[in-house]
Structures are given as structure tokens and as C-alpha cells.
Amino acid sequence: MKLDILVIAVHPDDAELCCSGTILKHIALGKKVGIVDLTRGELGTRGTAETRDEEAAESAMILGLHVRENLRFRDGFFQNDEAHRLEVIKAIRKYQPEIILSNALEDRHPDHGRAGDLVYDSVFLSGLPKIETTLDGEKQGAHRPRLLLQYIQDRYLKPDIIVDITDYMDTKIKSIRAFKTQFYTPGVEGLDTYISSPEFFESVIGRSREFGKNIGVTFGEGFTSRKLLGVDNLFHLK
Template identity: 90%
Template sequence: MKLDILVIAVHPDDAELCCSGTILKHIALGKKVGIVDLTRGELGTRGTAETRDEEAADSAKILGLHARENLGMRDGFFQDDEFHRLEVIKVIRKYQPEIILSNALEDRHPDHGRAGDLVYDSVFLSGLPKIETSVDGVKQEAHRPRLLLQYIQDRYLKPDIIVDITDHIDKKIESIKAFKTQFYNPDVDGLQTYISSPEFFESMIGRAREFGKSIGATFGEGFTSRKLLGVDNLFDLR
């Protein structure tokens, strides 16, 4: 299946936290959007890999995704090396997206920045015909998306572009709450962590309000880009 937008996230729930409003907005516009999670988040303090699998599936239904899969890389220990780049190249070529959204290049969690670099490198390499890959014995064609953006995670980074998600904030919150073992939920027992506190959830909403205010909207999601962004018409900007 060809996707318009492919979100690559190192942990199940990264996409929901950081860019689910953008996902919902573009699905509402008729675009095909999918998520590829690199790991199962098995090192998370709360929950298990199995519960994260279930939560990711529940969230996918809420978001209305056209595809979601997990590459099963080793949480905390994957590398930006040949093996892992080839795995990412395969999914890029499989879905042939026009746009990829990936993890922040700098963040508190070391997996986030490493995943951001892994995807950045893989996007370039995916466009090289001399790198040969195949799936189920079928040779894949080279493909390079026209745009790669990184969503902003825990560490504040100045965005290069902000998407108005005001009409989709309620569904965004619903998709995050699907990960009931990870975030604030008074009905779930377990060790309390940085992300399971009510303050973390409030800070996520506050970040969306801050980004929205910057563009004259109520809620927004911010993204960074390593390349300059251009538009055909100045009137498309706000």
C-alpha cells in the first residue's frame, strides 16, 4: 500500500504524543497515513511489550490509520548501523510515502535522537538504486520521500513549521489515553514515572497550546527540518 505520510516512531506512543493531531488532520483531508514503530517499548517501566502491542492497536483504530506495524528492534540498544538502516529502508520502499515524520534529533531520551538520525540516514539511502532490498523475494524499487520532518518531543526545540490541530485535539487526547499503562490513569496500579504523572499530561496539552498560539490557533504541533522549507505561494502561509 502506498501511503501519503509515514510516521516512524521508536516507541509505541511517540507518534500519538507528538504528531497524532497532524495524522488526524491529514486523514480527514483524504490522505493515507501509517505508523511504523521501531521497537515494542519493552524497557518501559510500566506495562509490558504485550500491553503496548494492544494499546498501539487500539490507538490505530482511534486514529483511523491505514497501516501500522512494528519492526521489533531492540528497545534501548538498536543502532544507526547497516542492519537497522536496511530495515528502515525496506519499510520506506514498501510504503513509498511522500512525507515522513520521525523522532526528534535531540531529546532527553537517547533512543529518540538515535532514531531520528537512523531515519534521516535511511531516507537518503532509500533513494539510491544501488542499495538493493527485497521483501518476500520481490525486489524493491528505490524511493526517497520529498519531505522529512522531525516532531518535537520532551526537550523544547524551536519548530520550523507548526500545524494547526485545533479541530483534532480531542481525538489526539483519546489516542494518547489508549496507552493506559503509560500515562496518567488513576485506575492503573504500578510504579509512577515521569510520563505517568498528571503534570506530564498537562504539559503536553500546554505545549500544544503554546504552538497553536504562535500561529493564531488554539492548538498546534511543531516540527523541525534539516533542510529549508519552501512554498509556491506566500498566501499559503499564515
């Protein structure tokens, strides 16, 4: 299946926290959007890999994703090396997206920055015909998306572009709450962690408000880009 937008996230719930409003908006616009999670988040303090699988599937239904799969890299121990790049390249060539959204290049969690660099390198390499990959026994063609953006995670980074997600904020919150074992959910027991407190959840909403304020709307999601972004009509800018 060819996708318009492919979100690559190192942990299930990264996409929901950081760019689910953008996902929802573009699906509403008729675009095909999918998520490839790199790991099952098996090192997370709360829940298990199995519960995370279930939560990711529930969230995928809330978002209306066209596809969601998991490459099952080792949480915490994957590397930006040839073997992992080839797997990401296969996923890019499989879905042939126009746009990829990936993890922040700098963040508190070391997996995030490492995954951001892994995807950045793989996007470039995916466009080289001399790198040969196969899927289900058939040779894949080279493909390089025209745009790669990184969503902003725990550490605040100045965005290069902000997407208005005001109409989709309620559903974004529902998709995050699907990860019941990860975030604050009354009645769900578990060890207290940085992300399981009510304050963390409120900070996610506050970040969306802050981004929205900067473009004159209620809620927004911010992205960074390693390349300069262009527009062919100034009136498309807020």
C-alpha cells in the same frame, strides 16, 4: 500499500504524543497515513511489550490509520548501523510515502535522537538504486520521500513549521489515553514514572497550546527540518 505520510516512531506512543493531531488532520483530508514503530517499548517501567501492542492497536483504530506495524528492534539497544538502516529502508520502499515524520534529532531520551538520525540516514539511502533490498522475495525499487520532518518531543526545540490541529485535539488526547499503562489513568496501578504523572499529561496539552498560540490558533504541533522549506504561494502561510 502506498502511503501519503509515513510516521516512523521508535516507541509506540511517540507518534500519539507528538504528531497525532497532524495524522488526524491529513486523514480527514483524504490522505493515507500509517505508522511504523521501531520497537515495542519493552524497557518501559510500566506495562509490558504485550500490553503496549494492545494499546498501539487501540490507538491505531482511534486515529483511523491505514496501517501500523512494528519492526521489533531492541528497545534501548538498536543502533544506527547498516543492519537497522536496511530494515528502515525496506519499510520506506514498501510504503513509498511522500512525507515522513520521525523522532526528534535531540531529546532527553537517547533512543529518540538515535532514531531520528537513523531515519534521516535511511531516507537518503533509500533513494539509491545500488542499495538492493527485497520484500517477500521481490526486489524493491528505490524511493526517497520528498519531505522529512522531525516532530518535537520532551526537550523544547524551536519549530521550523507548526500545523494547526485545533479541530483534532480531543481525538489526539483519546489516542494518547489508549496507552493506559504508560500515562496517568485513574485506577491503573504501577510505579510512578516521569510520564505517568498528571503533570506530564498536562504538559503535553500545554505544549500544543504554546505551538498554537504562535500561529494564532488554539492548538498546534511543531516540526523541525534539516533542509529549508519552500512554499509556492505566500497566502498559504498563517
